[in-house]
Amino acid sequence: MSKLGSRVFKALLWIPVVIYINDNIFSMTFIQGRSMQPALNPDTNKLKSDLVLLDKTVTGSGSKFFLKIGDVVTLYDPFRPDTILVKRIIGLPGSLITPTNNSQFPSKSPIVIPAGHCWIEGDEGFHSVDSNSFGYVPLGLIHGRVSFVLYPFSRFGFVDPKENRDLVFIF
Template sequence: MNKPHVVINTDDRKPQSDVTVNDYVEKEVEDDSKQEFFLVKIFRSGINFVFDFLETIVVALSVFVVIYLFIVQPHEVKGSSMEPTFQNNEYIITDKISYRFGKPNRGDVVIFKAPVNPDVDYIKRIIGLPGETVMVQSGRIYIDGKMLNEPYLEDLTPIFPGGFIKEGVVVSIPENHYFVMGDNRPHSSDSREFGPIEKKLIIGRAVFRYWPINNLGLIPGANYRY
């Protein structure tokens, strides 16, 4: 008995579909469109990133300028006129806003424009207030006739020849003016030399020392007994 004849197809290639030239062209156009869309998307993302970055920089700079001009400002102590309270090359933060709403107090350490050279900033301590009298006698300070106790001093207060203050002579502090001195009295150019300073020259009050690290901390005012 004859077995059925089985034909085995050894060619496993799939029959080709009918593909025209137009199909290839349409596919290439579609691929080009996708690539163009992708590039445009990347470009727009890059532009948005740049604008966001610039916006962040502008906002940060604006905040910095406002803080620097109106709120606080860093200063470097130069010289020895405030020793031992402050040493040369120490760095402090100056509060520029408090005196816009209040008045300076005796004992405040202030930074101000030097009357003899407005391009230079001085750091001194407020000793006399508007309307008070000041006198230096035998190395001691007298406010309204009462001796001022200054525990931060290491030396007596000398008088400089040709300066504003004369030994034993009482002087009055005008309104809106302040009498300032350095804590290192023998080595400080201050109101003994150039007289009381106007409030408008005061930049602000020294409130914080941030360098050197071992002296990091708030800067207190002085407590007086007189």
């Protein structure tokens, strides 16, 4: 086998590893929209989007979820599964949540989040379709945790959770 053929073969051997890492450990994605301003996409210019690193080790069937209140997560829209939302976790199982004033819920009484679900909201309430619109969502819809802003370089760094609370383990 030629030197070039050997290099191509070795490169092809890495493809399954790269696919596995992208699907199950880490991936990068651009964040679009204004619902998470100012934490993500603080510039109102719609041509600029934050490039972020997603930590996918927090999800998975048969595994424990390692999420905490304040984490920014990506999740599948409960009513449009082909759409991915970016929101902040406000409540986990057992949390007592009071819907906001702009909520679709007729009653503003506190809601207890049931097992296997969470309450999510965008940081910019006027531009966010979130749990105030559709209620608590199954944890199984969570796709990954937004852990790091890669671009723009002026904001390079970890995504800061709004609330620092104890780590919650969900079985």
